[in-house]
Amino acid sequence: MAAQGVVLATRALCKRLGERPIVQGLNLDVGRGECLALLGPSGAGKTTLIRCLSGQLPPDDGQVLLEGHNVDVLGRSRRRRVAVVFQQFNLVGRISALDNVLAGRLGYLPVWRAMLGRFEPCDRLQALQCLERVGMLEHAGRRADTLSGGQQQRVAIARALAQQPAVILADEPIASLDPVNGAAVLDLLRDIARTEGVAVVCSLHQLELAVAWADRILGMAPNRPAIDLPAHRFDADTSAHIYGWKPEFGGIA
Amino acid sequence: MTIRALSFDTGGTVLDWHGGIVARLAAVCGKRAAGLDLHQVANDWRRRAMKRIVGQVHPAFNMDDAHRESLVDTLSAHGLADLSVTQREAIWSVWYQLDAWPDFAPALAALRSAAPVVSFTMLPTALVMSVSRRNALDWDAIVSCEMIGMYKPHAPAYITAARWIGLPPQDILMVACHNFDLNAAHAAGFKTAFVRRPDEWGPEGPPEPEPNMDYTFVVSGFDELRKQVLTTR
Numbered sequence: 422m423a424a425q426g427v428v429l430a431t432r433a434l435c436k437r438l439g440e441r442p443i444v445q446g447l448n449l450d451v452g453r454g455e456c457l458a459l460l461g462p463s464g465a466g467k468t469t470l471i472r473c474l475s476g477q478l479p480p481d482d483g484q485v486l487l488e489g490h491n492v493d494v495l496g497r498s499r500r501r502r503v504a505v506v507f508q509q510f511n512l513v514g515r516i517s518a519l520d521n522v523l524a525g526r527l528g529y530l531p532v533w534r535a536m537l538g539r540f541e542p543c544d545r546l547q548a549l550q551c552l553e554r555v556g557m558l559e560h561a562g563r564r565a566d567t568l569s570g571g572q573q574q575r576v577a578i579a580r581a582l583a584q585q586p587a588v589i590l591a592d593e594p595i596a597s598l599d600p601v602n603g604a605a606v607l608d609l610l611r612d613i614a615r616t617e618g619v620a621v622v623c624s625l626h627q628l629e630l631a632v633a634w635a636d637r638i639l640g641m642a643p644n645r646p647a648i649d650l651p652a653h654r655f656d657a658d659t660s661a662h663i664y665g666w667k668p669e670f671g672g673i674a
Numbered sequence: 675m676t677i678r679a680l681s682f683d684t685g686g687t688v689l690d691w692h693g694g695i696v697a698r699l700a701a702v703c704g705k706r707a708a709g710l711d712l713h714q715v716a717n718d719w720r721r722r723a724m725k726r727i728v729g730q731v732h733p734a735f736n737m738d739d740a741h742r743e744s745l746v747d748t749l750s751a752h753g754l755a756d757l758s759v760t761q762r763e764a765i766w767s768v769w770y771q772l773d774a775w776p777d778f779a780p781a782l783a784a785l786r787s788a789a790p791v792v793s794f795t796m797l798p799t800a801l802v803m804s805v806s807r808r809n810a811l812d813w814d815a816i817v818s819c820e821m822i823g824m825y826k827p828h829a830p831a832y833i834t835a836a837r838w839i840g841l842p843p844q845d846i847l848m849v850a851c852h853n854f855d856l857n858a859a860h861a862a863g864f865k866t867a868f869v870r871r872p873d874e875w876g877p878e879g880p881p882e883p884e885p886n887m888d889y890t891f892v893v894s895g896f897d898e899l900r901k902q903v904l905t906t907r
Contacts, residue, residue, distance in 0.1 A: 519743060519746070537734060538734045539734045540734070540735075542738055542739065542742075545735075545739055545742060545743070546742070546759070546763070549742070549746075549759050549762070550759050553758065553759045558746070558755075558758075558759065559746070559749070559750045559755030559756070560750075561743070561746040562743060562744075562746045562747040562750075
């Protein structure tokens with residue numbers, strides 16, 4: 422799918438983790454409805470890059486732009502346009518799925534209301550619609566810690582959707598899930614990208630899944646420049662660049 | 675006896691929630707309703723919503739939210755988990771479109787000619803406004819626990835309602851069909867009237883159809899209430 426309208430971009434982005442460069446001069450454009458996979462071995466800096474893209478870590482040099490605005494100086498109204506999904510779901514276990522999703526609406530409340538957790542009826546309705554979107558409506562009233570891993574990740578995605586994001590950054594969202602649930606979560610993220618026009622950036626370990634899922638892949642390797650290419654052009658040479666070995670395609674674990 | 679104002683519980687006492695909800699469930703569920711006991715679904719929803727709201731102190735939600743959210747578990751418990759949010763909203767909104775018991779509007783008009791009458795309710799203000807307009811119920815005021823921030827049966831809810839009505843509790847007659855409400859009103863100093871509503875819960879019948887203490891009045895309908903109050907006053 423061709424990227425239409427860039428929502429997330431980096432310009433000459435440089436980020437080091439300690440002394441080690443993660444990205445050097447990265448220019449990246451992610452469009453509306455586009456799925457970008459971050460691929461690379463452990464230690465390549467995928468999580469650091471995601472934290473940098475979300476504004477949780479400042480760049481050492483260069484810029485991260487969300488809808489044209491520097492992520493460093495995003496106000497509350499723009500910051501809510503970036504949603505993050507985590508490997509460990511990061512739900513509050515002892516409250517309901519619905520209340521977890523409502524947390525995604527906090528960025529839309531006046532600060533005093535947010536501090537008291539006083540949501541408007543439209544926020545509650547929207548939270549239910551987000552749970553419906555991820556197939557979890559019937560479990561809205563259940564405590565998050567009684568849900569399976571796959572269900573929890575769906576609730577976390579519903580919470581992300583409640584932010585009405587332009588971008589969802591997913592950091593290893595399927596690493597804690599079995600293959601069936603993992604594939605279902607990736608399908609859901611892609612479907613959200615396609616139908617809602619959200620740009621999805623997702624770090625993954627599984628090469629074959631990434632190639633099948635993504636429109637584009639950013640291959641990251643320790644101490645090497647990142648490579649950015651369409652998923653269908655990912656081949657054994659690219660893999661060798663990232664992982665240092667050439668896999669037999671079709672037999673990659 | 676001095677009765678200078680009356681306050682009416684509204685949800686269960688004035689409104690036929692059971693009948694309204696059953697009809698709406700039937701309309702939304704269509705053919706699927708055939709295999710279900712919709713009376714049971716309606717009552718289950720009511721119980722779950724009441725459990726959420728009764729006794730709340732400054733909650734971050736109101737009865738609308740309690741209705742909306744308790745509907746989720748209710749539908750799941752009755753094999754209706756796949757209803758969409760749109761269908762759920764259609765069910766939820768029936769609360770804004772309920773009918774009052776037919777004997778209420780005439781009694782209200784007659785009582786108001788003698789004394790102020792207010793709705794004193796756990797339902798949201800907007801909801802009572804909606805059903806009041808729909809059923810041509812003219813109150814002197816609506817006092818929602820949502821406004822007070824303290825829900826029945828907490829004593830401060832009753833004390834505050836009396837203060838807002840501008841009278842000492844002993845000059846106000848609290849009218850309801852539920853013992854928990856009247857017990858609390860009595861404890862707060864109100865005079866009390868128990869109105870039997872045998873159909874409130876549909877065929878199942880009310881959990882407590884009879885008074886559990888000595889109230890000022892015990893009546894079988896609003897017409898009887900009107901007569902007794904207006905003659906003893």
